[in-house]
Amino acid sequence: MIRAHDERERCWSAAILSVGVLAVLSLVLSARVAQAEGEPARKPPQRIVSLAPSVTEMLFGLGLGDRIVGATDYCDYPPEAKKIPRVGGLGRPNLERLLSMAPDMVIATDLERKDLPDALRRAGIEVLLLKIGNFAELFDAERKMGEAVGEPERAARQVREMQAQLDAAAKLYAGVPRDRLPRVFIEVWSDPLITAGGASFLDDVVARAGGVNVAHDLERDYPTINPERVVEWNPDVILLCYMTEAKDAAAQVAGRIGWSGIKAVRERRVIADISPDSLLRPGPRLVAGVERLAERLHPPQAGKAVPPAPGNPPEK
């Protein structure tokens, strides 16, 4: 009897225990889900890890540089950013180092491992993944970031300032009809020849600076192309935008096989002196790059009334 009673009691206690565990588990889980799905009603993050140089610049732009506890190897602007402890490459953090920084928020633009956000959220770290492929998305990202870090007004002001600078740049080519805008070939790399296609941010940068990207119809970001295409496109301007130092690049472009007849080469409109960071790195500095490029594409003396040079091949 006693044994049977014991047996029953054990059964009951096991049942109660498992129900309890289940209840606790489901509570925790539902709390998690609620936390993941609900609005972030928490206080603004104090320890932020940035996984992109652009994010770092945007955070500094919001005056939150002192809240960044970790940044990538390439976060070198503003100069203070160099002092932030490194967490790894662009979108490829060293996970242990990241966790050791005890962040409450990680902000990234692109991640090598797509399962990283889930892993970080499981560890209780908020993840903000921003897609920045053109100016519209940049403004959107700026606002989202402002919301997430609790500085929506500053972010909105930043966006207004950037927009104003873009508008100022747009004035430089305000009266130029679209088919008279300079056609620009963007060279991102020479060996192999890589350009920036319609899906790249550079495409938008050139458009905002009053140029037309000749590779706009290539629906990719950085396609490797046959140099024949450049001859056929016959761009008015060649914009060299190498990510690393390239010496004498402009002279080298002019000496290439078959390139001597390209309009940009004949008219010496090979732009090589705009810092690639201000053209390639999405962030507050990008509008400055647009302004500089717009000045080069639309120099004041070559006024709108100047007729095209004689012997121009017809535009397609």
Next chain:
Amino acid sequence: MNVRRGWGIFGILLALLFGACALSLLAGPYWVPISEMPGSEIVRMRIARILLGIIAGAGLSVSGVIFQALLRNPLAEPYVLGVSSGAGLGAAVAIVMGLSGSGVWGVPVLAFAGALGTILIVYALARTSSGAVPVPTLLLSGVIVGAVLSSILMFIVSTSEAEKLHNVMWWLLGSLQALDWWPLEIAAPPVAAGLLMAVLLSRDLNLMTLGEEPAAHLGLNVEQTKKLFFLVASLMTGATVAACGLIGFVGLIVPHIVRLIIGPDHRRLVPASALAGATFLVLADSFARSVLPVEIPIGVVTAFLGGPFFLFILRRRTSPYWR
């Protein structure tokens, strides 16, 4: 079969090469009418690529023939002794150090140095105290040195920045994209010299395929011949690699295909492989630059087109092919 004995095969191969060149002049993203071809900048660019294809194709194929004869191994190819890893490492170092991108000679010079340095190291490692260089030791040390160098290469690749990575990867797959004439200038002299040497000394290659002892009995200075041909083949390989990156498969399959068709006599095999290799690479490049709006690395095309073709030829044989 008169194909195997007669010299008519060279007429056919030459005609094929001319046909490939003509096709290649027309291939590309844009159609250039024949009436506009003289003076067309696009055609000038295509000619540069065709010439580079001829040089690289001939160079890789003939060094493949030489390596297969010297090592008496059907898997021997220009890259077998670690040459590719050495060249790749040299190029990666140059790219990561930022020596590329402005037409400076950094990448080709370091690639060339890497290729030759590797061959010398492998050769020195395989050398016995008596001065002889046994083939199995040579092959083995080549494979191991190659593996070590690739690991260093992969270390550099995995720790470098994304944009440089693209550059390295592209280089490892090879390309005939020529923006300047310098790839032709660095590749042409070593390949021409090596080709001439292989044609003139093709009897020695025939002797070497008999085995080292029979060759020595027949009056050949085996070690000296080996050394000379290693140097020649490595120079040819290094020059091609420096000019257009690592184009795999050409040096392996072209000699085999030619051997299957015209037989193993090196007096005919060497020039025929040069012609066939040139034709193959010119065709592969026409394909690589015209099928998609973006360029395909030529190494992808050579393996994709060459592999099945080789298997087709191999399966058509009824007798065992390699003794």
